[in-house]
Each structure stands twice: as C-alpha cells, then as structure tokens.
Amino acid sequence: MNNSALPRALSNLIDAFGALPGVGARTAERYAYATLKGDHGKAVQLSTALAKIHNSVKLCPKTFALIDADEEVSPLYADPERDRTVVAVVEEPFDVVAIENTHQFKGTYHVLGGAISPIDGVGPEQLHIPELIRRLREDKTREVILATNASVEGESTALYIQKQLEEADLEDIKITRLARGLPIGVDLEYADQITLTHALNGRREL
Amino acid sequence: MNNSALPRALSNLIDAFGALPGVGARTAERYAYATLKGDHGKAVQLSTALAKIHNSVKLCPKTFALIDADEEVSPLYADPERDRTVVAVVEEPFDVVAIENTHQFKGTYHVLGGAISPIDGVGPEQLHIPELIRRLREDKTREVILATNASVEGESTALYIQKQLEEADLEDIKITRLARGLPIGVDLEYADQITLTHALNGRREL
Numbered sequence: 001m002n003n004s005a006l007p008r009a010l011s012n013l014i015d016a017f018g019a020l021p022g023v024g025a026r027t028a029e030r031y032a033y034a035t036l037k038g039d040h041g042k043a044v045q046l047s048t049a050l051a052k053i054h055n056s057v058k059l060c061p062k063t064f065a066l067i068d069a070d071e072e073v074s075p076l077y078a079d080p081e082r083d084r085t086v087v088a089v090v091e092e093p094f095d096v097v098a099i100e101n102t103h104q105f106k107g108t109y110h111v112l113g114g115a116i117s118p119i120d121g122v123g124p125e126q127l128h129i130p131e132l133i134r135r136l137r138e139d140k141t142r143e144v145i146l147a148t149n150a151s152v153e154g155e156s157t158a159l160y161i162q163k164q165l166e167e168a169d170l171e172d173i174k175i176t177r178l179a180r181g182l183p184i185g186v187d188l189e190y191a192d193q194i195t196l197t198h199a200l201n202g203r204r205e206l
Numbered sequence: 207m208n209n210s211a212l213p214r215a216l217s218n219l220i221d222a223f224g225a226l227p228g229v230g231a232r233t234a235e236r237y238a239y240a241t242l243k244g245d246h247g248k249a250v251q252l253s254t255a256l257a258k259i260h261n262s263v264k265l266c267p268k269t270f271a272l273i274d275a276d277e278e279v280s281p282l283y284a285d286p287e288r289d290r291t292v293v294a295v296v297e298e299p300f301d302v303v304a305i306e307n308t309h310q311f312k313g314t315y316h317v318l319g320g321a322i323s324p325i326d327g328v329g330p331e332q333l334h335i336p337e338l339i340r341r342l343r344e345d346k347t348r349e350v351i352l353a354t355n356a357s358v359e360g361e362s363t364a365l366y367i368q369k370q371l372e373e374a375d376l377e378d379i380k381i382t383r384l385a386r387g388l389p390i391g392v393d394l395e396y397a398d399q400i401t402l403t404h405a406l407n408g409r410r411e412l
Contacts, residue, residue: 005302005303005306006272007275007277009255009262009274010259013259015255016251016255019248021236031226033298033299034226035226035256036263043259043260044256044257045225047252047254047256049215050253051249052215053215054249056214056215057213066216068213092239093239097212
C-alpha cells in the first residue's frame with residue numbers, strides 16, 4: 001500500500017482485512033472502502049463480534065465442538081433427545097453444522113480437530129482420538145460413523161481410527177462411513193473416475 | 207445459519223462478516239473460523255481498526271480524497287512539490303492510489319465521488335463537479351486529465367465534464383483523457399474489438 005495517498009486509519013484497516021485467509025490487497029481494499037462508505041453500525045457490529053470471539057467460545061470437553069464459554073458441554077450432546085449411542089466423527093467444528101443442516105441425524109458428534117496430514121505436520125496424536133475411545137466405552141456406543149472428508153487425509157484418518165477402534169476391542173460396535181457416489185446435479189460424463197467407481201460399487205437395488 | 211450447532215458469539219461473527227460486499231455464507235464461516243483459530247492479537251487489530259474507521263477518516267474539502275480526520279486538506283494537494291496546475295479527475299478515492307503507484311504523476315487530484323449512472327441513481331449533481339470548476343479557476347489550472355474509468359459510466363462522466371468545462375469558459379485549459387489501447391501482456395487475438403480499434407486509431411510513430 002502506498003500510504004501517503006491514503007489516511008492511516010484506512011491503510012490500517014486494509015492491512016487488518018488482508019490478514020484474513022485468501023484476502024489479497026484488492027479484496028482488502030474493497031472491504032475497507034465498503035466499510036467506510038457503509039453504515040457505522042455495521043462496522044461497530046463486526047468490531048464488537050471480533051473483540052469478543054476469543055473469550056466467548058471454547059471447545060466442549062466431551063465432543064470438542066465449539067460451544068459458548070458459559071456452557072459445560074455441547075448442547076447437541078447434553079440434549080436428552082439426541083442418541084449418544086450413535087456418534088458421527090468429523091474433522092472440523094463446521095462439519096457439525098453441515099450435518100445438522102440435513103436435519104437427518106439425531107445422534108451426537110465428536111470433532112477430531114483436523115485430519116492426519118504429514119505435509120501439514122498433523123499426526124494422529126494431535127487429534128482427539130483417545131477421548132473418542134473413552135467416550136464410546138462410557139456411552140456404550142452402538143455405531144460410529146466416520147464422517148471425515150472424502151480427501152486423502154480424510155480417508156487415512158478414517159482408516160487409522162478404524163484400526164484404533166478394532167484394537168480397543170469395544171463390544172458390539174458398528175463402524176460405518178458416509179456413502180460415496182454421484183453428488184446431486186452432476187452429469188455422468190463430468191464425474192471423475194474415482195467417484196464413478198464408488199457409485200458403481202455402491203449401487204443399490206430399487 | 208443453524209444456530210443451535212454453533213456458539214452464539216461465532217454465529218454473530220459470521221453474520222457480521224457476511225455483511226461485507228461479495229461475502230457469502232461459506233466465506234463468512236471461513237473468515238470467522240480462521241479468526242477464532244488464529245492469533246487473538248490479529249482479531250483485536252481488525253476490531254480496533256473497524257471501531258476507529260468512521261471517526262478517523264474524512265473527505266478533503268478541496269480534492270475530496272480521503273484524508274486523516276486531523277488533516278485540513280489532502281497531503282497530495284498541500285505538498286508544495288505537487289503541481290496544482292495539472293489536475294487528474296478520478297471517480298473514487300482508491301483511483302488516487304492506483305495512479306500514485308505508477309510514480310509518474312506529479313500533479314494533484316480531484317475525486318468526483320462516483321460516475322454518472324442513471325441505473326444506480328447517480329446524476330451529475332451528486333458528483334463534485336462545481337467544486338472542480340471553482341478549483342480549476344482558483345489554481346489557474348493548465349491541464350485537466352479526465353481519468354475516469356474506461357466504462358460506459360466513466361466515458362459519459364468524462365463527456366459531461368468536458369462540456370461543463372467548455373461552458374465554464376476557463377482560459378487556456380487543456381482537457382485530456384487517459385490513452386486507450388492494448389494493456390501490457392495481452393495477445394492481439396484476445397483483445398476485444400473496441401480496445402483494438404482504440405489501439406489502431408491511437409497508434410504512435412516510433
């Protein structure tokens with residue numbers, strides 16, 4: 001940024017927006033200028049939300065989902081209507097939101113806090129796997145759904161957890177994985193080979 | 207946003223990010239989650255910059271560029287080394303930064319505050335044109351560079367200002383426009399017809 005051409009407060013704001021992921025110089029300028037031109041109330045709203053965020057949110061000690069700082073455990077775990085004997089294991093907190101939005105799942109969640117990725121320096125010891133096993137035993141879980149991403153990292157993480165669960169010798173536990181296949185709205189000719197292979201192998205009788 | 211799956215502070219932050227231009231639900235989630243995972247200091251930096259922005263920045267009463275609230279006029283206008291007899295007329299404050307970054311211009315600026323656009327409800331009376339004419343007279347300007355955008359709105363604005371300047375009957379004033387032609391790095395075959403027409407008509411002898 002050429003600072004002499006812009007007031008200091010504005011170039012500070014541009015720099016601060018530029019620290020967000022994937023935000024380059026032009027986007028940061030656009031955000032800053034829109035904020036300046038826009039409603040003062042909106043700027044204050046974002047400012048307040050940012051100032052509060054780190055002290056208002058913590059990890060649930062049981063499921064490692066993000067929860068309000070004044071809550072003890074995740075409301076999705078505490079809720080008596082949710083089935084604790086079915087646990088969906090996901091990589092990141094927002095994956096919980098994605099599954100919740102389907103309104104199809106009445107079990108509980110366990111957030112790993114990432115996926116095994118040697119390139120990014122993430123090993124299995126950084127994920128909440130021992131806590132998962134302890135919890136499955138306590139809650140007498142019947143089914144673990146390994147709902148990690150359909151990426152190389154997600155697949156290896158699922159495989160690793162599957163082995164750990166087998167070694168842990170939990171009684172009568174079913175380990176499942178989300179179905180692989182064609183996503184809605186995709187033409188066969190544009191589907192990649194691996195997806196199509198999964199779709200073929202996983203075909204169902206009507 | 208399904209709020210029950212996320213702590214309130216986090217969904218507030220997502221909503222606030224979502225108010226930025228061009229930021230949809232997924233991007234807002236990504237910004238919020240990155241902020242939460244990231245350094246507390248960075249969140250505070252953005253928070254502070256946002257809280258200050260509206261009270262720290264104002265428009266220069268002479269050039270309508272953005273300036274610090276404690277400055278009287280734009281430093282680019284006040285600077286005795288800048289030539290007040292050459293004025294570049296631009297649409298928006300960031301256009302000043304773009305021209306400054308070339309390090310080729312030693313004149314001064316005049317920010318119109320937009321371009322004539324009937325669709326967006328912007329008429330010539332909303333632009334700082336009377337102030338421009340007053341200023342050109344006061345500073346005995348020799349050259350006005352109409353540096354509006356190469357868009358339909360920018361072209362009509364330039365044409366309108368040109369007529370106003372002719373009617374104002376300023377003495378010995380030269381009205382110029384930024385050159386149109388091929389941008390650097392573009393192959394002839396990919397250039398659009400209008401650009402190529404401009405490039406042909408504006409060809410220069412070597």
